[in-house]
Amino acid sequence: MTLHDLVNHMPALPEVIVLLGACVVMLVDVQVKSEQRVASFRLAQAVLIAATAATLFVQWVDGPAKLYLFSGLFVSDALSNLLKLVCYASVWAALVYSRQYLLDRGLLRGEFITLLLFSLLGMMIMISASSFLTIYLGLELMSLCLYAMVALNRDSPLSTEAAMKYFVLGALSSGLLLYGMSMIYGATGSLSLTEVARVTSQLAGATSDRAFLAFGLVFVVAGLAFKIGVAPFHMWIPDVYHGAPTAVTLVIGSGPKVAAFAMAVRLLINGLPDLASDWQEMLAILALLSMAIGNITAIAQSNLKRMLAYSTIAHMGFMLLGLLSGVVGGNRLSVTDAYTAALFYVIVYVIMSVGAFGMLLYLSRKGFECENLDDLKGLSKTSPWYAFLMLVLMFSLAGIPPTAGFYAKLAVLSAAVTAGYLWLAVAAVVLSLVGAFYYLRIVKLMYFDEPKEGAVAPGHPEMRVLLSANGLLLLIFGIAPSMLMNVCFEVIKAL
């Protein structure tokens, strides 16, 4: 390999770092004797810092350019860099938030950290995939790590059951996705997304091929819907969120959403832009169903993790609103705004989701899981600061200004209205009112009710700082959303 080759493969440096880092953590962890696993923990953090630096460096060198590597299997652009950074941040948060929780339960083992890093690698490959092959590779790498992590607590029947469900349904959805991909391959003769896009744009007139493509598209969208977790392919989410240890739920609820979003962008927007009128209709149905089922079912939940699971379903439905509002009757004028809205939504959602599960982890203690609504009772009396952060998180999830969640909703609603989906926007708004009820109930429990027990023992300082920053970030983006919005816009423009 010459120096020239090395430089040319620079954009894959973050992946290389995470892969090597994960292997090193695995090897080092065998030697670590202490319960606390400080060495592995810090090493994992170092890997994340190195990967962040590498990604920033790649972005700095390449700017808005779009580079294809490994014969077009791998793409590096501004979108991939931004989404990778979000994934690093979410994994960092997962490490910091879950440390004490896992330690208290004897689950802080090398497996957790290693699997976490490997799943991160899977996400990164998905994000940078430019071929059906790499998409599938990344997806499976990520999913297999997650299946194992759900079952981390081997003695818990609930966790094991959740892992089984996750695995079986995950395999089924991968099958659907593969089936759809193979059909598109049959119609276009290529696995590369750029090639697929080129061929489909020329096929526009030929009806028989188009029907074939549309048939494949249905399966691809179904597979995607499974992975994103939108109704009616959402059945696994509540069980897995509920059954998995909260630390793992946090992981599932953050990075993989980003990766799934990236997968949707790569497959639908990069790969099949000429079928937009077909997949937009499908996404509209999925979005509406998710918002309805997610928000309405969440009301009936008394378990916080289940409630947040249904809330995820609703939020992903909202995010789809952005994706499906891009192309209007063949006119691509508002694509950038619409996809920017979806991207902004995903990032804000991940911040909220990480914060909400982080809060549950913070409030859990040895021998006590904070996972029922009643566990939050009177929090504003026992720890006013964390109650305030939770309040910000809940109002942000409900989309009330001045929090970031409001601008996320505003952006996607604006995109939907621009695209002429007025009825969808009105439905979304009414359903988000339904959603406001259960977020409000949490605020009510924290502020209006009397506490059941005393104050929570203050957690690790690192966690307290990060959790506070996490909550305040939503308020900061709520007062000055421009920063993040502009970044998202630039990224989508370079897509």
Add this chain to the structure above:
Amino acid sequence: MASVPLLSLAIWVPILAGLAVLAAGGEGNARNQRWIALGGAVIGFLVTIPLYTKFDAQSAGFQFVERELWIERFNIFYHLGVDGISVLFVLLNSFITILVVIAGWSVIEKRVSQYYASFLIMSGMLNGVFSAMDALLFYVFFEATLIPMFIIIGVWGGPNRVYAAVKFFLYTLLGSLLMLVSMLYLYNKAGSSFAIADWHKLPLALNVQVLLFFGFLFAFAVKVPMWPVHTWLPDAHTEAPTGGSVVLAAILLKLGAYGFVRFTLPVLPDASRELAWMMIGLSLVAIAYIGLVTLVQTDMKRLIAYSSVSHMGFVTLGFFIMNAYGIEGALVQMISHGFVSAALFLCIGVLYDRMHSRAIADYGGVVNTMPRFAALMMLFAMANAGLPATSGFVGEFMVIMGAMKTSFWLAFVAATTLILGASYTLWMYKRVIFGDVANEHVGALKDLNPRELGVLVALAVATLFMGIYPVAFTEVMHAAVDDLLRHVALPKL
């Protein structure tokens, strides 16, 4: 003075003071927190005074304008300004905030810092609503006020507070979300602009206007509240602490009415004219029917709450008869109701703090033990009934005059309020204040302490001043109201 961002100060001084109170935290030093809150409220009021003294009453345009790009992707500006209509509400709000802080001085004992912080932050946001010239900025402030009010009702309210707080929140949220969709539609139509001034010029087909009208109507009607979406108000009022009721009645209810003047009338003039019959009908129902409902209330706070609905019916009536008397009368009525309802809720608060009951039946003969209180409450009761020389008379009289220009029967129905209002207010007053001392609790009542006296006297002065010299208020709004009427008269199909 032009260089001082007065409106920004009016918004941010209370909010920062609220944060300072929170930072002073802890149950131990409630005293400091109270003083910080009072300081913040007073400074917040002082900075709004130049808004009135330097206001150019001849100009119909917006004054004290500030404009900064805020969210460039959506072309949203941090755009503030007041015209003759909104400037008075900024002043009213800042004035009431001081009274609320004083009123809660010795009454609120639990979580003092959170109580004061909620009020101050809400006060800043309310100033933001009244001075926003960008629709989205308006919306952000409009919505954000829900959060502190939700907390205020839910934490410091009465026994049924949770139900009331949730009902209040969801009701108002439903309205505002539909407004958001309407705003997004207008934003699109106006070529990506949230500037309210751009929307004024925007031509819109009638059927579109009608749809948007209903989109906005929901948000504003719930806030006003108009019959039949008023049912949250009695619950929220009854369960809220005194300060909460005061702000709710004096300021929050004005948001909806203000929305009608700022958005519905000028942006959708044709739909407004087309649907005026409906609005007038709903207003008359509120005036007459809710007036009757008020008569049979047994709880003092509930009674005043229903009387608020009835009085706000006058406001919407004034707007939709669309002449200068009507609109100016409605605006005067809004300010006057701000003083009078605030005062009445404070009076009830005074009694409640002593007796812990709001039921009319528990009282009787209060005048024997609290003569000074009885005298002041008499004044406010009269103002509520619309007695000449009090502020209550001016607005109602102007609106009835305006209605008379449209139709005699309209004015006739509207004028029933003069009888109904007098009946329910004075009957309540009679049962509570006059007669023999009803029980030993009433016998043991102590008259007003200096703090309570000061607050009520301040409101009494305002009520009388407005009744005797209303020109001080109307002269400010003339130019802006004329301009508004020109907009409404202009078809924009």
